[in-house]
Amino acid sequence: MRLPGTRYQEHGWEQVRKLLGHCSLQAFARVDPALLLEPDTATSLSLYVEAVARALHGARGRGAAAGNSYGDTVSELALALVYELQARPGDWDALCAAVSGEHARLGRFWAQPGGEALLRKKFNDLYAVLRDKVDSDNYQAACGRPCSPNRMYAYRMLDTACHEIARLFEGWREHLAQVGAILGREVDAMPIEARQLRSIADCRAEWVLRWSESLEAFGGAPGPLHTRSKRFASLKTSPEKIAAMLREIGDYEQLSSNRDQDWLHDAGDAAAWLDDYLRVLGESEAASTPGPDLVLEMRQEEPEPIDDPEPDADLPDEADLPRLAAAAQSVSLPPSYLQSAASAQARGSWAAREMAGDTLPVRLAVYLKLLGPVDDSYPSEWLDPATGELPTMQQLAGLDGISLPTLRKRRDTAIARLQDAATATREEKG
Structure with a gap:
């Protein structure tokens, strides 16, 4: 989970x-943990910070690993949190x-079997609370909105819940009853929500x-929003x-x-082509002569008949409608999708004339790559009603009855x- 100003989420x-747990135990291998029982907590804090910082500076391997998506390493984040203790x-x-409470109950518990694990847990609890305090403060500084450590914890709970719901949706066959409970209806086929949850x-x-x-019914324990806790x-x-x-x-x-963005692979080629095309258009306008239509210009009020000798070429034959309806339904689109999308095709546009020999799914794949899944110029008939966007490449391949690699090649x-x-x-204009 990422939020403005946060580094530990x-x-x-x-x-x-x-x-932090490992290095804290290393620090107390040099410093007697009984120091934590002394009333002078300022001295014990100073000695601990010095010892654990030395251990963190010497950490290799795990310490050099990436700690977040902002470039901070694990050791850098750990060290910053240790120094934060001095301010808190x-x-x-x-x-x-x-620690004093455990000592009163068990004596020198850290020297007993399993005692190191208990001492380590105390430090884990310390830093778990501290990280939310640090991140909530940094969130407030970044956004100017109030945020308590408890609210930061709630953000994380919701993030975890969403990922768990996505996991259940993905494995809906194995979790039919629970997915149905989440959706509030009986599920007997892949729910459309599984594809919508991106x-x-x-x-x-x-x-x-x-x-x-x-x-409670499917996991054996109440969920975070249904416990007795007031958190x-x-x-x-x-x-x-x-x-x-x-x-x-x-x-x-x-x-x-900037991860998992398919458009990044195509951004260079698409941008270069669009820049070149806009330059051609500018040269045409400068010469006061009609230039080619913009790719974004999906409709033209008065297309010239000579440029569109077969105005209904895209419309399917009536006999072919059942097959096309089945193809659309197989990729979770309305049965009449292909017929409606074909009727909305801009036959008079420059791009449409150039792609007259391509199938409608191929043409939509071109727009998907060059302009993205959403653009104000798209007719509503082209959009998937479930997402409000162009169909995905996988859906377009299913509509065309071809494999995804073949669709990419034709696009x-x-x-x-x-x-x-x-x-x-x-x-020509030059």
């Missing part, structure tokens, strides 16, 4: 936590009090509430708050992430033709 935290002596006092921003508050409610009391009856927090996490992750061939046409136009 990603998966790298587990390595940070383990390194109250947390150190709480640790010393916890990021945490797509997760719905009611799913989170039902997921938490379902855990999430403000969320239990406020789905609108849950929805807002989910959107915030999703929006920031989309803004800050790239069509783009190459458009590039050649733009080059030829530029040479």
Whole structure:
């Protein structure tokens, strides 16, 4: 999970936590843990910070690993959190009090079998609380909005819940009953929500509430929103708050992430072609002569008949409609999708004329690559009603009855033709 200003909320935290626990035990191999029982906690804190910092500086392997997506290593994050203790002596006092309580009950527990694990857990608890305090403060500084450590914990709980819901949706066959409980209806086929849940921003508050409610029946223990704890009391009856927090996490992750973005592989070629095309258009306008249509110009009010000798070429034959309806349904699109999308095709546009020999799915694949899944110029008939975007490459391949690699090859061939046409136009105008 990523939020503005935070550094400790990603998966790298587990390595940070383990390194801090390991180095804390190393520090107390040199310093008697009984120091934690002394009333002078300022002295014990100073000695601990010095000893654990030395151990962290000497950490190799795990310490050099990436701790988050911002470039901080595990050892850098761990060391920053140790130094943060000096600015928050109250947390150190709480640790010393916890150790004193165990000592009163068990004596020198750290010297007993399993005692090191108990001492390590005390430090794990210390840093788990401290990281949320640090990140909540940094979040407030970055956003100017109040955020308590408990709210930071709630963000993380919702992030975990969303990933768990996505896992259940992906394995819906093995979890039919629980997926049905989350969706609030009986499930006997792949739910459309499984395809719609592409990021945490797509997760719905009611799913989170039902997921938490379902855990006691399917997991054996109450979910985080259905325990007796008051930690999430403000969320239990406020789905609108849950929805807002989910959107915030999703929006920031989309803004800050450069991972898993298919368009990055094509951005260079697409940008170069569009730049070249716009330059040709500019030269045409400068010469006061009509230039080629913009690719974005999907409709033309008065197309010239000579440029479109077969205006209904894209419309399927009536006898072929059952097959096309079955193909659309097989990829979760409306049965009439191909017929409606074909009728909305911009036959008079320059791009459409250049791709007249390509099937409609190939043409849509070209627009998907060059302009992305959403663009104001797209007719509504082209969009998947479930997502409000163009169909995915996998859906378009199913509509065309071809494999995904074949669709990619035909799409790239069509783009190459458009590039050649733009080059030829530029040479003619030059």
